Amino acid sequence: MNMMTGVSPWERLIRPDRVHGSLYTDPEIFEAELKSIWYRTWVYVGHESEVPNANDYVVKSIGPQSVIMTRDERGKVNLLLNRCSHRGNQVCSFERGNARSFTCPFHSWTFANDGRLVGYAFPDGYEGQDKSQLALGRVTRVESYRGFVFGSFATDGPTLKEHLGGAAETIDRLVRTSPEGEVEITAGFLKHRVKANWKFILENECDGYHPAFVHTSIFGVADSMIGKLYGGASTALTRDYGNGHTEIDLRPEFRKRDAPMSWFGTSEERLPDYTARMKAAYGDNAAREIMIDGTPHVMIFPNLFIAEIQMFVIQPLGVDDSVQHVTALQFKGAPDLNRRLRQQTMGSVGPAGFLLADDSEMYERCHRGVLARNPEWIFLGRGEKRQRQDEHGFTVGHVTDEVPSRGIWTHYRKLMEPA
Amino acid sequence: MLSRESSATLMSAITAFLYREARLQDEHRYEAWEKLWTDDGVYWVPANGADIDPERQMSIIYDNRSRIALRVRQLMTGKHFTQTPQSNLRRLISNIELMDQQPEDGDIAVASNSLIFESSLRDDTLWAARNEYRLRHVDGELRMAAKKVILVNNDKAIYTLSFLV
Ligand code: FES
Ligand SMILES: [Fe+2]
Numbered sequence: 301m302n303m304m305t306g307v308s309p310w311e312r313l314i315r316p317d318r319v320h321g322s323l324y325t326d327p328e329i330f331e332a333e334l335k336s337i338w339y340r341t342w343v344y345v346g347h348e349s350e351v352p353n354a355n356d357y358v359v360k361s362i363g364p365q366s367v368i369m370t371r372d373e374r375g376k377v378n379l380l381l382n383r384c385s386h387r388g389n390q391v392c393s394f395e396r397g398n399a400r401s402f403t404c405p406f407h408s409w410t411f412a413n414d415g416r417l418v419g420y421a422f423p424d425g426y427e428g429q430d431k432s433q434l435a436l437g438r439v440t441r442v443e444s445y446r447g448f449v450f451g452s453f454a455t456d457g458p459t460l461k462e463h464l465g466g467a468a469e470t471i472d473r474l475v476r477t478s479p480e481g482e483v484e485i486t487a488g489f490l491k492h493r494v495k496a497n498w499k500f501i502l503e504n505e506c507d508g509y510h511p512a513f514v515h516t517s518i519f520g521v522a523d524s525m526i527g528k529l530y531g532g533a534s535t536a537l538t539r540d541y542g543n544g545h546t547e548i549d550l551r552p553e554f555r556k557r558d559a560p561m562s563w564f565g566t567s568e569e570r571l572p573d574y575t576a577r578m579k580a581a582y583g584d585n586a587a588r589e590i591m592i593d594g595t596p597h598v599m600i601f602p603n604l605f606i607a608e609i610q611m612f613v614i615q616p617l618g619v620d621d622s623v624q625h626v627t628a629l630q631f632k633g634a635p636d637l638n639r640r641l642r643q644q645t646m647g648s649v650g651p652a653g654f655l656l657a658d659d660s661e662m663y664e665r666c667h668r669g670v671l672a673r674n675p676e677w678i679f680l681g682r683g684e685k686r687q688r689q690d691e692h693g694f695t696v697g698h699v700t701d702e703v704p705s706r707g708i709w710t711h712y713r714k715l716m717e718p719a
Numbered sequence: 720m721l722s723r724e725s726s727a728t729l730m731s732a733i734t735a736f737l738y739r740e741a742r743l744q745d746e747h748r749y750e751a752w753e754k755l756w757t758d759d760g761v762y763w764v765p766a767n768g769a770d771i772d773p774e775r776q777m778s779i780i781y782d783n784r785s786r787i788a789l790r791v792r793q794l795m796t797g798k799h800f801t802q803t804p805q806s807n808l809r810r811l812i813s814n815i816e817l818m819d820q821q822p823e824d825g826d827i828a829v830a831s832n833s834l835i836f837e838s839s840l841r842d843d844t845l846w847a848a849r850n851e852y853r854l855r856h857v858d859g860e861l862r863m864a865a866k867k868v869i870l871v872n873n874d875k876a877i878y879t880l881s882f883l884v
Contacts, residue, residue: 395767395874486775487775487776487777488766488767488771488776488777489766489767489777490766490777490779491766491875491876491877492876492877492878492879493876493877493878494878494879495841495842495878514800516796516798517793517796517797517798517799517800518793518799520796520798521789521792521793521796522789522793623876626777627777628777639774642774642775642777643781645777646777646778646780646781647782647786647789650766650777650779651779651877651878651879651880651881652764652779652780652879652880652881652884654789654790654793657799657801657879657880657881658799658800658801660801660879661800661801661840661879661881662800664840664841665840
């Protein structure tokens, strides 16, 4: 708080229709974000289906920190910090595996996969030491929603359900696409690095203004129906769910088409097995509605993006260094659909993807661009005058409007400003 | 078993083919490069190792022939911004070997190493890979029926790879 003016630094940098360019480039702001966002709020870490069996583990991250997601013998999912409690060596150096315990390679301390220290080498010399004080660090709170595991380093604060708020419904909508009501993350991740601030990625995920321009090269040569969804005449919406969660709601367009599986550019005829299973699971009418509406396009603040057919996890490494972890969504009980999801995902995302290569190029150019000192501000006013509240009280606007960015920055300011 | 002469002739034809492919890629001659493929060509750049199952796991590139054509068409639009402007590229191809295990269908199994220097708007980047080919004689000329590019760092987070690797 600036005592002279009564204006917090954040209030000076974040205005309703514009934000200051230094928010993307100032290393001190990045450090403050680690503390106030990444090491405090709920952050998506991994999916339960990545550790299906007892003692499975997979190495994940929260910001630059390495986190081991384990399923212990009793079936509980733990988020452990990959840092030996002796002298800090990383206890796990493989990306995934099955292990009851982790033995640190430095001095051979051994930790159970629930984090307990179970033994040190040459135990003489540790007389009277309480082992329970030397467990692996853990992410303080772990909660999962329909298989999506989130962690928070804050001892108290909103529950995951409260944090997700209205956006929880988008995850419900997602899992309904499976005849068994479950998403699985089993196809492995592509890891795409960009020299750009993580918030350029965060904002771009529900920016419906850019596709017509950035993706023109692929829309022009592939007979994709995606282009029209983002045109000026589109009835699709942008939505701000609060808490930084944003959506592009494409359902109005898919409902106009009124054709099951059109959201995925295919048809019931081409997926007879899937269609039959959906009808058996939900009944003809509900199955038809689900298959018309398709999956959501939602950005769960700060790092989980569900983009119809794929999932992205945003990881910040530094103020100008980020990784997009991407994989195909897989729906339990839908092998014929899953195969297409993998094929399409491989085509569109990752370092050589038809779509994401160009998005990533834009993030990097934006990052270099905002290093220029003038004009200092980034303008986010598109659609400000025509946005409105939907029937649930969430702000919505035209698909090309900057409703999502404004929602993200409102929440960001709340997190960064000490109460 | 090929005679010593015929294997030397074959080896020099293969070497010439791989050098030519490298030059077409470096110079962004997309249509000429596309013509090097057989009709059933598969262009594969795995992620997370060399031996994943591309039918189950995500690959960086896993293109059948029609997707290779799409990739080339996208590059040709001049609006694929990550290649507009185009990267400046030069690559070295070396350690060319005929592999012992020859596929039964008469294709020729060949492997090489490659080191690619890319200069783009982002920065200068060095890429290194093991390349595995299946080459086939079609109308008296060599063509690629399969090309697998195993990037040395394909288990890590890598920058955009939008040129022909
Ligand atoms: S640092 Fe791990 S045992 Fe010493
Ligand atoms: Fe995009």
